[in-house]
Amino acid sequence: MDLIIRELGSRPADSVKPKEIDDWLSGHSEWSPATKxxxxxxxxxxxxxxxxxxxxxxxxxxxxxxRNEGDGRIRYLRPEEEVRLKVAIARRYPGHMPALVFALHTGLRKSEQFGLSWGDVDMNRKVIIVPHPKNNRSREITMNETCFAVIENLNKSRPDDDRVFRSDRYKKRPIADIKKAFENALKEAKIEDFTWHCLRHTFITRLVQAGVDLRTVQYLAGHQNP
Structure with a gap:
């Protein structure tokens, strides 16, 4: 929102025409269609x-x-789909439910989430420190109540290993890839054209829909550019 105010805020709101908005968006050639x-x-x-x-x-x-997002379109989880997916996960892969909820409430990349160690979790401050994100810049994610409850429960039963998210079936192994389990749950929930990465899209889209300013969204998502 800061950027919008900075670049358009000097104009009376009622004087701005659709073509001017369209030209403004087009002028930012560094933005993807999704960002526009x-x-x-x-x-x-x-x-x-x-x-x-x-x-x-x-x-x-x-x-x-x-803007036409083409193959890069954002696919996010609708509320009714989220309900069905959680039911399917709870029935078939209950051990993966913490990972699902955590993903929806943090928007971490899959590699970031499943690479987390307990040294990256500050329980006192309720903060997740993402140490090696895609752009090599660490960032801190403040956990909301739902996310903190997930981490708190995992912390109570954690093994000697330092990995936060572990395998549902093999308790002493980290989750290397839950793709198959997730695909099975999606099929049962009748959710199409969806991948684990779309949980990240869901987090970002919900922030935007809630009116969170784009600079904050950019930071939380770990993007160098919005």
Whole structure:
């Protein structure tokens, strides 16, 4: 939101035309189509709030076409799909439920999540330290109540090994890849065109939908650029 205010905020909101918004998005050639759509969503939400408070008379963002994300489109978990997926995981692979919930509430990359050790967890501060993310910059993720409850329960029963997430079947082994189990659960839940990485998309999309500013979303996701 800071960037939007910085680049468009000097204009009276009612004076901004759809073409100007479209040109503004197009001008940021460094952004992917998905990122442009996220900025469009944030700006539209701001106008909707303005309409509700009688501060603006229209929402010009509605007339701006979404960018075609093609094969890079964002697939995220809808609420009803999340319910079905959790039911399937709980029935077939209950030991993987903590990993699923953690992914939905942190948005970590798969390699980051399953590479976590207990040395990366600060229970007192309720913080996860991501030590070796994709861009080689460490970041801290503050755990919400749901995420902290998952980590707290895992901590109570953790073995001597330092790995946070462990195999459901082989308790002394780290989870190398839960792809097959996840695919089976997705099939049972009748969820198509979805991978583990889409849980990360879900986390990011929900932040944007909740009105979290893009700079914060960028940091939490570990992106160098939004």
């Amino acid at each position: 759509n996220r900025y469009k969503t944030v700006l539209s939400k701001a106008y909707q709030l303005g309409l509700g408070g009688d501060r603006v008379s229209r929402n010009p963002v509605r007339s701006v076409e979404r």
